[in-house]
């Protein structure tokens with residue numbers, strides 16, 4: 001089974017556009033779970049332009065499924081994650097000025113850093129995942145830093161899907177196979193949507209979880225949040 005974790009960053013973006021508390025991020029997380037989401041993902045950034053650090057503490061009180069906190073493991077991010085102790089922390093090497101995540105880790109170059117951070121988080125009982133491009137050498141590097149899982153960065157897959165989906169999926173299928181051989185769990189995310197999700201799921205061995213935010217929240221404008229979550233869950237059956 002592949003779990004759907006809904007990334008609610010965009011809900012916070014909407015709230016922050018006007019100040020105030022509409023939409024209420026905590027209520028949306030509860031509703032996503034009520035409508036079938038099997039996890040809630042947030043990606044706090046240093047400037048708190050989407051999810052704020054306080055949101056993360058508030059969400060910890062109410063999330064009953066799997067809470068996944070993504071982000072660049074800066075000292076502030078690590079302090080937050082260690083205090084909140086989510087089920088999963090996904091480490092992402094995004095620069096503070098990046099509009100969104102735009103690359104996976106170089107797991108070889110950052111081997112020592114990642115090994116230390118992952119050990120610290122695992123000692124607190126937090127499952128670790130690291131964001132990587134679909135590159136078998138990077139997956140091998142991920143196994144060496146002893147992460148529990150990897151999250152394949154699916155932007156390239158999503159942007160090439162409509163041109164040639166067989167070619168778009170090929171490096172991902174190889175990376176997934178390598179992860180399985182090395183005993184790494186497999187997540188995937190970024191720009192997944194109702195068009196490209198099912199083909200990804202059907203072509204990656206042992207895909208444990210997808211985290212989806214941008215497209216899902218956009219779809220919810222047209223279909224409503226409950227219907228949209230059900231539509232995404234259907235793609236993962």
Ligand SMILES: CC(=O)[C@@H](O)[C@H](O)COP(=O)(O)O
Nearest residue numbers: 009043092100101189190213
């Ligand atoms: C890690 C990742 O792939 C991201 O997609 C990210 O978590 C999305 O965050 P934003 O919605 O804030 O761009």
Ligand SMILES: NCC(=O)COP(=O)(O)O
Nearest residue numbers: 007189190191211213214
């Ligand atoms: N880890 C990916 C994620 O949480 C959501 O990415 P996107 O669907 O907003 O591109």
